[in-house]
Amino acid sequence: MPGNKAVVYEGPGKVEVHETGYPEFELKDGPGVNPANVGRKLPHAAILKTVATNICGSDQHMVRGRTTAPPGLVLGHEITGEVVETGRDVEFVKTGDLVSVPFNISCGRCRNCKERNTHICENVNPDRPGSAYGYVDMGGWTGGQADYALVPYADWNLLTFPDKDQAMEKILDLAMLTDIFPTGFHGCVSAGVGPGSTVYIAGAGPVGLAAAASAFLLGAAVVIVGDLNKERLAQARSFGCETVDVSRGEPRDQIEELLGVPEVDCAVDAVGFEARGHGRESGEEHPATVLNTLMDVTRAGGALGIPGLYVTGDPGAHDDAAKHGSLSIRIGLGWAKAHSFVTGQCPVMRYNRQLMTAILHDRVQIAKAVNATPIPLDEAPRGYHEFDEGAARKYVLDPHGLIPKAA
Known part of the structure; x- marks a missing residue:
């Protein structure tokens, strides 16, 4: 089993990259995890090798100490990756698929999900409708600024890119589909x-x-x-x-x-x-x-x-x-x-497939518009600092060095 590193909030103004556990098909106790979610079995989940995971302004609110986020929280809700393992209940997503992960975690089964309001899913956060990876008061789902990340309800949540080679050529643009x-x-x-x-x-x-x-x-x-x-x-x-x-x-x-x-x-x-x-x-x-x-x-x-x-x-x-x-x-x-x-949050699944098509057919250059800038995972603290200082960039963490190869 491979090792795993992740970006961790350590207190106001401080993030560090730590060795963490490889994802499992069960929610474990930890900083920010809702007690009602501890021990939750996830046979419907997939484990991704992270290709791109972005630093978001919403992350900065936590890092500045402007929320009640606990130290030790693994950050990151903008995840693009390759499927490396699936739970026993995953039927359609396959190992090797290159996928985009909506930052909203949703079950696909509740009334809100069925009405396309995936940003206020009723079944993933015991405290209130709506959830996200690596975010305060959102149920405690582990963040994705890491080498490997786990996505529940994989068949529902994951958007698979139709042509892997074409997607890697436009990976910086496609990385913006998560949020x-x-x-x-x-x-x-x-x-x-x-x-x-x-x-x-x-x-x-x-x-x-x-x-x-x-x-x-x-x-x-x-x-x-x-x-x-x-x-x-x-x-x-x-x-x-x-x-x-x-x-x-x-x-x-x-x-x-x-x-x-x-x-x-x-x-x-x-x-x-x-x-x-x-x-x-x-x-x-x-x-x-x-x-x-x-x-x-x-x-x-x-x-x-x-x-x-x-x-x-x-x-x-x-x-x-x-x-x-x-x-x-x-x-x-x-x-x-x-x-x-x-x-409220954007219901990402309402738009991401259409926006993916716009990117793949060259109707928009979103990475250029936001000045997407890839950096290694280990340089995440620098990215957070420069972004907080007002850099006109969208920092994209590249844990496995795959983005330069694509470029």
């Missing part, structure tokens, strides 16, 4: 982006950039991306976006300079609860800023897609209300403008 590409796309679909739309996307991190690429794929006429980080704004401009530097002031004024009117048709929040203020307040945290801005700049009757992460517990928040996820949102403004809101 950020469908998440950005979901934000745009939720906001009603379509042909000729004008769109404002708050946040030029990887999800915001993926949302911008998705907006173009959906036919948007103008895509405006707002952020404080000049390097990330430059990355947005590299594939045709207009940009707003929110450190200069309110986006509304800069949007008017670009469009001639201060409002857009649709808006997407790709920032979440660690949002900062605008203008003079750009150095301060104001967690409701993005939500309130989106209501301000979206036309009456428009919609807001909100894939940006919001939490029920934020020990690092600056006020007691925000520590429990209560924010000062101008809901009266949204009500007066008859806005529609869609929040």
Whole structure:
């Protein structure tokens, strides 16, 4: 049996790569594992040799100490890999298949899964609907920033690439199917982006950039991306976006300079609860800023897609209300403008097959849009640090050195 190494959260600001156990077809006790899940048998699971596993902004929330994640938690919910072993109940997925893993863990059997709401599966997290690998309060399923990872309900969850050689040629693009590409796309679909739309996307991190690429794929006429980080704004401009530097002031004024009117048709929040203020307040945290801005700049009757992460517990928040996820949102403004809101995790399986086809047929270059950058697994601490410092990159961990070979 091969050994296994994984990226482990050791406390605020600290991640390390440790030797860990090879996956088994049973959930073991450990940091973050829900007691009700301990001992759960997984004959329906598959073990993957990880080909690519990405660092996500959602991981950074934990690493910054902004959640209740326990030290010792194995990180990583964006997994692409090769099947090396299957449980006795796996019928269709085969050893040797190259697959993408939706970050949502779902059973395929409950009411929500059958209604395509795989982001709120009722059977994988004893505490509440919805689960993910390597994430706080998500049931305790082991993270995938590792040499090897285990995926439950493999026949249901895994998306198999039809041509392995073709997939390896586009592996950096396909690695984005686990989370950020469908998440950005979901934000745009939720906001009603379509042909000729004008769109404002708050946040030029990887999800915001993926949302911008998705907006173009959906036919948007103008895509405006707002952020404080000049390097990330430059990355947005590299594939045709207009940009707003929110450190200069309110986006509304800069949007008017670009469009001639201060409002857009649709808006997407790709920032979440660690949002900062605008203008003079750009150095301060104001967690409701993005939500309130989106209501301000979206036309009456428009919609807001909100894939940006919001939490029920934020020990690092600056006020007691925000520590429990209560924010000062101008809901009266949204009500007066008859806005529609869609929040929550993206149901990845609703989109990943279609987006895979778009990648394989060269309709989108998502890795280029988000500046996907492969690094070895052992360099994960550097990747986390540079990403936290604002690098305009999507770091892709390459545990077995397979990505350079493909390139």
